[in-house]
Amino acid sequence: MDDLFMWLIALWTFIMLGLMVIGGYFMFRKFLKRMPKGDGYSELDWQAFYIDKALPLWHDEAKSMLNELVTPVPELFRDVAKERIAGRISKIALDEGAKKITLDHIMKGYIIATPKRDHKFMKKKLNELDIDYTPYEALFEYADDEKQKFSIFEQTEKVSSRSS
Template identity: 50%
Template sequence: MISLFIILWGCLLIGLMAIGGYFMFRKFLKRLPKEDGRSIMDWEEYYFEKTLHKWSQAEKDFLEELVSPVPELFRDVARQRIASKIGELSIQKDEESITRSTLIEGYILATPKRDHKFLRKKLKEKNIDIAPYEPFFQQSKEDYQENWEEKYKQKKS
C-alpha cells in the first residue's frame, strides 16, 4: 500500500515538474533575441511603455472587461500582451490616443481563436457592430494558408 502511494506521489511530482518546465521553456523561448536583436517580450514591453500615455480610463476599463475571463493567475500577462499589440497598432496608425476600434482590433489579433467567441458576445452586449472586425477574426493562425509569410512579404514590398 505504501509503495503504491510512493509511486503515485512520484508520478504526480514528475507530472507537475514537467508542466512547470513546459511553461518556463515557453517563456525562455520568448526571451531569445530574434534577427533584429530583440526578443518577443522586449517588443511587447517596448510597445506597452511607448503607448502607456495614450490610454484613457474608459479604454482601460473596457480592456479590463475583456480580460476578465482569463484566470487571475495569468491575467497580468494576458493584459500586457494584449495591450502591447493594441499599442503596436496605435503606433502603426499614428493615433494620438487608443480608440475603441484599435482596442478591439488589437484584442482580436493578440488572442487565440477560442477567445473570439467571448469577444463577439461582449461586443453584442455593448451594441458594437462586429462587421468591420470580421477580417481580423479571419486572421487567426489556424486559418492561415500555406506560405502566408512569403505572400505577406511580397504584398508588403
C-alpha cells in the first residue's frame, strides 16, 4: 500500500510539473510579445494603437462579421484572436485610407492573422458564411507561420504593396 501511495505522489508531481511547463510556455510567449522592438514599442502596443486609431472606421456590421469569424476559436482564446485580427484589419484599412472597414479589409486581415495550421477551419467557416475567398488565395502565403515569425507590419506592408 505504501508503494502505491508513493507512485501516486510521483505521478502527481510529474502531472503538476507538466502543467506548470505548459503554462510557463504560454506566459513566456505573451512576455515576448510585450517586449519592445527596435522602435521602443511592442507588437501588442502597435496592435492596440491601430485598433484605437481605426475605431471610428468600425461599424456594427464589421464588428458582427469579426465576431462571427472568430467563433471557431475556443472561447478561452477568442478575445486574443479577435484583438489580433482586428489589429491587422485596422492597419490595412488605415494604410489604404479607408473611410470604413469593408469586407475586403476584413478578409485581408483575417487571412494574414490566422495561423497556417488553422486555415482548414478558417476556410470551413468562410464556406459556411458563403464568403468567396478565392480572390484572396494569394494572401494565404502571408499568413502567420509558427516557424517564420513575421511582425504585423511586415505582413500588412506586403499585402498593401501587393494590392496597390
